[in-house]
Amino acid sequence: MKAIQDLYPDNLAHCYGCGKNNSQGHQLKTYVEGEETVSRFTPDMKYTAIPGSVYGGLIASLLDCHGTASAAAFACIAEKIDLNQVDLPIRCVTANLNINFKALTPQGEELVIRGKLKAIEGRKISVDMTLTAKGVVCATGEILAIRLKE
Numbered sequence: 240m241k242a243i244q245d246l247y248p249d250n251l252a253h254c255y256g257c258g259k260n261n262s263q264g265h266q267l268k269t270y271v272e273g274e275e276t277v278s279r280f281t282p283d284m285k286y287t288a289i290p291g292s293v294y295g296g297l298i299a300s301l302l303d304c305h306g307t308a309s310a311a312a313f314a315c316i317a318e319k320i321d322l323n324q325v326d327l328p329i330r331c332v333t334a335n336l337n338i339n340f341k342a343l344t345p346q347g348e349e350l351v352i353r354g355k356l357k358a359i360e361g362r363k364i365s366v367d368m369t370l371t372a373k374g375v376v377c378a379t380g381e382i383l384a385i386r387l388k389e
């Protein structure tokens with residue numbers, strides 16, 4: 240299966256965090272795995288907070304883009320829309336993002352971000368997220384994504 244972000248139409252694929260058409264961005268890729276969504280990302284050394292640990296703003300960026308992609312995917316799944324189609328028909332943006340930084344996030348490690356659907360209430364889609372490094376939870380987050388009107 241393709242990454243959720245690779246299903247965004249070309250004119251909406253410039254997001255700094257996840258747009259496939261932004262050569263300077265992070266180009267985060269999110270996949271559906273069973274009941275969850277998963278992204279993997281190894282930050283460059285320039286994203287330093289305290290030496291040896293990853294800058295929190297980057298972590299927020301990863302959770303932001305993981306969250307909106309997950310929300311769109313979960314909404315598609317709820318409506319039995321095929322996630323293998325060329326363009327994703329549901330578009331979501333972030334209305335609210337809460338992050339708890341639990342432990343310093345080590346540099347030089349692959350970060351694994353997982354998302355679980357919390358609720359779909361009309362256009363509001365809530366997703367719970369965790370970010371781990373070497374199996375240790377370094378951050379948790381919750382996003383409220385809003386499905387855009389047609």
Ligand SMILES: CCCCCCCC/C=C\CCCCCCCC(=O)SCCNC(=O)CCNC(=O)[C@H](O)C(C)(C)COP(=O)(O)OP(=O)(O)OC[C@H]1O[C@@H](n2cnc3c(N)ncnc32)[C@H](O)[C@@H]1OP(=O)(O)O
Pocket residue numbers: 247251252254256257303304307330331332333334335361362363383385387388
């Ligand atoms: C940003 C423009 C994008 C344009 C097109 C993009 C297409 C997407 C396609 C591919 C994605 C690629 C990009 C990935 C993006 C990565 C993640 C980001 O960085 S996103 C950027 C940061 N986010 C924003 O800039 C949102 C700015 N805010 C808004 O545009 C509006 O406020 C919006 C769309 C979120 C809601 O506006 P309303 O007019 O459509 O809807 P209302 O009626 O205000 O809200 C709907 C429901 O949500 C609740 N709600 C809205 N904001 C809330 C909040 N902050 N907290 C709690 N509830 C909230 C409301 O109370 C309402 O609830 P009730 O239906 O009455 O129960």
